[in-house]
Each structure stands twice: as C-alpha cells, then as structure tokens.
Amino acid sequence: MSTAELTPPEAARWADRAGLPLPADRHADVAAVANHIHSVVAVLRELDFGDTPPAAAYRAGEEEHGAAV
Amino acid sequence: MRPFELSLTAVAAAIRARDLSPVELVDSVLDRVERVEPLLDAYVAIAAEQARRAAREAENELAAGRDRGPLHGIPMGLKDLIDVAGTATTASSRVRAEHRAEADSTVAARLRAAGAVLVGKTHTHEFAYGLTTPQTHNAWDRDRVAGGSSGGSAVAVAAGAATFALGTDSGGSIRVPAALNGVVGLKPTYGLVPRHGVTSLSWSLDHVGPITRTVEDAALVLSALAGHDPRDPASLPAPVQDYRPRPGALGGLRVGVPRNYYFEHVDPEVETAVRRAVDELENLGARLVEVEIPMARYVQATQWGLMAPEATAYHERTLRALPDRYEADVRVLLEAAELMPAGDYLRAQRARTLMRQEWARMLAEVDLIAAPTVPATAVPADQQTITWPDGAVEGVTDAYVRLSAPANITGVPSLSVPVGHDRAGMPIGMQLLGRPFGEATLLRVGHAYERSAPVRALAPVV
Numbered sequence: 001m002s003t004a005e006l007t008p009p010e011a012a013r014w015a016d017r018a019g020l021p022l023p024a025d026r027h028a029d030v031a032a033v034a035n036h037i038h039s040v041v042a043v044l045r046e047l048d049f050g051d052t053p054p055a056a057a058y059r060a061g062e063e064e065h066g067a068a069v
Numbered sequence: 070m071r072p073f074e075l076s077l078t079a080v081a082a083a084i085r086a087r088d089l090s091p092v093e094l095v096d097s098v099l100d101r102v103e104r105v106e107p108l109l110d111a112y113v114a115i116a117a118e119q120a121r122r123a124a125r126e127a128e129n130e131l132a133a134g135r136d137r138g139p140l141h142g143i144p145m146g147l148k149d150l151i152d153v154a155g156t157a158t159t160a161s162s163r164v165r166a167e168h169r170a171e172a173d174s175t176v177a178a179r180l181r182a183a184g185a186v187l188v189g190k191t192h193t194h195e196f197a198y199g200l201t202t203p204q205t206h207n208a209w210d211r212d213r214v215a216g217g218s219s220g221g222s223a224v225a226v227a228a229g230a231a232t233f234a235l236g237t238d239s240g241g242s243i244r245v246p247a248a249l250n251g252v253v254g255l256k257p258t259y260g261l262v263p264r265h266g267v268t269s270l271s272w273s274l275d276h277v278g279p280i281t282r283t284v285e286d287a288a289l290v291l292s293a294l295a296g297h298d299p300r301d302p303a304s305l306p307a308p309v310q311d312y313r314p315r316p317g318a319l320g321g322l323r324v325g326v327p328r329n330y331y332f333e334h335v336d337p338e339v340e341t342a343v344r345r346a347v348d349e350l351e352n353l354g355a356r357l358v359e360v361e362i363p364m365a366r367y368v369q370a371t372q373w374g375l376m377a378p379e380a381t382a383y384h385e386r387t388l389r390a391l392p393d394r395y396e397a398d399v400r401v402l403l404e405a406a407e408l409m410p411a412g413d414y415l416r417a418q419r420a421r422t423l424m425r426q427e428w429a430r431m432l433a434e435v436d437l438i439a440a441p442t443v444p445a446t447a448v449p450a451d452q453q454t455i456t457w458p459d460g461a462v463e464g465v466t467d468a469y470v471r472l473s474a475p476a477n478i479t480g481v482p483s484l485s486v487p488v489g490h491d492r493a494g495m496p497i498g499m500q501l502l503g504r505p506f507g508e509a510t511l512l513r514v515g516h517a518y519e520r521s522a523p524v525r526a527l528a529p530v531v
Contacts, residue, residue: 038413053419
C-alpha cells in the first residue's frame with residue numbers, strides 16, 4: 001500500500017468530514033474503492049493544463065433567451 | 070412476419086397502407102411481452118391496459134385522418150429513469166419505492182405528442198450506475214449479461230417486446246446494451262435531446278437517445294426527440310430536422326480508423342467483425358483514413374473524475390437518509406466518491422476541455438470514425454473480469470465503458486450498429502462517432518451499411 005492510500009480509519013474520518021458518518025463495517029470497503037478511484041484519477045496530474053479552464057461553463061442570460069424561443 | 074417482429078419503419082408503413090392497425094400491433098407486442106418477459110425481466114412495470122387504450126385512440130385518430138407521423142400507434146419502452154406523469158420512476162431502486170412523477174419528462178411528452186404508445190418502463194442498472202443490469206437477461210442467452218445501464222430497453226427491443234425504446238448514456242449505457250443484444254443504439258450530441266425529467270447519473274455526461282431494430286428506426290425516433298428545451302441547461306438550440314437517411318453511396322466520405330486505443334485489448338472475433346464492416350464501408354465508396362486517438366491515456370481518469378463526484382452529489386440526501394436501500398455495488402461507489410477532493414473533479418473538467426479540442430482537430434480530418442462499440446461480447450452473468458491475451462486482467466465494467474467513454478466526455482454523437490455474431494452466437498457492435506451535431510452523417514453511413522448486410526432476425530430468446 002502506498003503512503004497516499006487511505007487506511008480504513010482514515011477513510012472513515014474523511015467521510016465524517018464530508019458529513020457522511022460510516023458504520024464500522026463499511027470502513028474497509030469504502031477505503032478500498034476510494035483508493036481505487038484515486039489511483040485512476042491521479043493519472044490526470046501528469047497533464048500540464050496551463051491556462052486551460054474547466055469545461056463546465058454557463059452563458060449568462062441563456063435561460064431567458066431560451067425561454068423566448 | 071408477425072407485427073412484433075417488424076421494424077418501426079416497416080410497421081409505420083404498414084399502418085399507413087392500412088395493412089396493420091395500431092391495435093393489432095400493440096396486441097401483438099403485448100402477447101410477445103407476456104411470452105418472453107418471464108424469461109428476460111426487461112420491464113419494471115407493464116402498462117398493458119393503458120397501452121391497449123392508447124392504441125385504440127391512435128386507431129381512431131388515424132381513421133379520422135389525424136396522422137401524427139411515423140411513431141403514431143407504435144409500442145415503446147422507456148427506461149425507468151424517464152418520468153411519465155402519474156407513474157413511478159423507480160430507477161430500478163428500492164430508494165424510489167414511494168416515487169411518483171408529477172409530470173412527463175420532455176422526451177416522454179414529445180413521444181406522447183407523436184402518438185407513441187407506452188408498453189412499460191424498462192429496467193436500468195440501479196440509478197444507471199453500472200454496465201450489466203443484473204435484473205435482466207441477455208436476449209440471446211439468458212445466462213449472459215444484458216449490458217447496461219439501459220439493459221431492459223435493449224433486451225425488450227431485441228426480443229420484440231417493444232418496437233423501440235429509449236435509454237440513457239453517461240458512459241456507454243445506450244450503446245453497450247445495444248451492442249450486446251444486437252440492436253441499434255444512438256447516443257446523440259450532448260445537448261441535442263433535452264434531459265428535463267430524466268433522473269441524472271452525471272449531469273455533464275448524461276444523454277438520452279433511442280434503441281431500435283434498425284438505423285432508419287433510430288432516425289425516426291431522433292426526429293421526434295431533438296429540439297431545444299430551456300429546462301435542461303445543457304440543451305442547445307439546434308435546428309429541428311428530419312433525420313431519416315436517404316439511400317445512396319458513400320462516395321467522398323472519409324472514415325477514420327483508429328490506429329490506437331479502439332482496437333487494443335479487443336476480442337479477436339470482435340475486431341474481425343468490425344474490420345470487415347469497415348471494409349464494407351470502403352466498398353460502399355468511403356475512403357478509409359488512419360487516425361490517432363488523442364489523449365487516450367486520460368480517458369478513464371477523466372470519465373471517473375467527472376462521473377463519480379457528480380453521481381455522489383446527486384445522491385447526497387438519499388445516501389444519508391436511506392443508505393440500506395441501495396444495492397451494495399452502487400452504495401459503495403457513492404460513498405467512496407465523498408472522499409474525492411474538488412481538485413480531482415476540476416482536473417477532469419480541464420482534461421475534458423483539452424480532449425474536446427483535440428477531438429475537434431481529429432474530426433476536422435475525417436467525417437466520422439468507425440470502431441468497436443465494446444471490446445467483448447456479453448459475458449456470463451457471474452463473470453467479473455476479462456483476461457486479455459497479454460495476461461492483462463480488466464474488470465467487465467471497465468472493459469464495457471472503455472470504448473464508449475470518449476463520446477460522453479467530448480459530447481460527440483455515437484451510433485452503435487450490429488455487425489455480426491461471435492462463434493457463441495453473441496452479437497457484435499460497431500460504433501460510428503461523428504462531429505458534434507453530425508447525427509445525419511452517422512445515420513446515413515449506418516443505414517448504408519445496414520442495407521448492404523443480411524437482414525437481422527430478432528433474438529431467439531432462449
């Protein structure tokens with residue numbers, strides 16, 4: 001296990017901070033899946049994003065414009 | 070042929086020729102449902118009486134000269150994430166046990182206005198968060214997965230238990246079950262079909278689209294679904310058009326054939342069938358051009374970085390109030406993504422910006438891309454992993470998402486078309502990916518391929 005991985009008690013504490021207290025019998029399963037997701041998404045840290053903005057965006061006034069269509 | 074065996078295009082023509090009435094068609098499909106549903110479990114709920122009533126109304130309207138178009142009187146299934154006024158949208162979950170939709174979703178309202186007849190609501194992998202739909206059986210082999218998450222819709226269409234159906238697709242959930250059951254599935258361009266009234270898995274990845282017997286059928290359904298609705302913030306004011314493909318050669322069209330990603334870790338029988346279909350496109354006049362899929366290394370990370378936190382956000386309240394009502398596989402994913410930092414999500418959104426730009430550059434060089442829909446056919450229901458010839462082991466879900474996810478991340482349209490079967494008799498799908506709002510091109514190419522291939526039969530349901 002790498003040092004970046006969460007132990008079951010750490011996963012429980014993180015979940016608690018997120019407002020999701022977990023029963024003790026879920027700590028190990030949640031830690032395992034959280035560590036898996038982390039290992040998948042961590043690959044994105046290789047990318048140099050420069051000034052690239054996130055794709056999520058909105059157009060001010062869009063809804064009024066749309067409603068009039 | 071019996072009415073339930075016919076394509077939407079064929080029954081629409083038969084109804085207009087007065088060779089078939091909506092009542093005969095709906096009765097035929099309901100009889101078929103009664104026969105195959107105990108074997109397949111495609112439906113959450115069946116509305117037989119309402120369907121018969123709607124069929125009689127359609128028949129009366131048509132007799133009075135009020136023709137609502139090709140969907141008038143046609144029996145359909147809707148994935149049970151799609152709101153229909155007065156009925157439950159269960160999302161195939163006990164979490165929604167007391168649910169009742171107050172109003173039609175935009176797509177249900179548009180299909181109702183087009184005269185389509187609701188047979189029932191079809192099973193989804195719980196809340197669309199999975200690729201197998203464990204409640205439902207594959208239409209070609211009951212012991213294999215239906216695919217998901219729109220498993221019920223694809224199985225119903227493949228088995229003749231609906232003339233067409235709608236699914237949703239956030240990482241392949243229309244195209245995967247369509248490919249695994251030998252039917253056509255279309256994930257439209259992000260924003261073309263409004264999602265108002267459709268339960269979300271992941272707002273920035275969700276799409277609604279048709280699952281049909283033929284490409285032409287998909288075009289007919291898309292024509293009824295597309296069009297702006299301001300109640301979906303992603304909905305775009307695209308021009309409304311008739312998507313019905315015109316027959317003709319494919320001369321001049323450039324078809325991109327990926328040299329990386331889409332043919333890696335792909336079952337040899339799937340690869341052979343797809344490459345044969347690509348060669349057929351060349352025979353039809355298309356020019357094949359090798360393309361390099363950009364940022365392939367980052368597809369899975371971007372998909373998960375978007376989907377996991379968005380899904381967890383959607384379920385924030387119910388995960389705290391009713392955690393025991395979720396199935397184990399969905400519950401643990403929702404819980405685990407509570408632990409993801411916001412930075413992971415933003416990195417995925419920034420990666421998506423780069424990926425969209427790179428895909429736009431690639432799609433400037435070709436008119437469409439042809440590739441396998443899924444790297445393997447339907448696996449036995451109890452199989453968890455796939456072992457590739459080089460020894461690599463991949464989870465079944467990861468494998469089924471892998472080739473679908475790029476179209477969800479970038480929003481480009483993708484059409485899955487059946488291109489044959491493996492030696493075990495399981496269907497194989499080819500995916501055609503196009504430019505944003507390039508549905509007409511995909512449908513034209515898919516239709517041309519379909520006309521050149523042997524006529525496909527319904528699933529035998531064994």
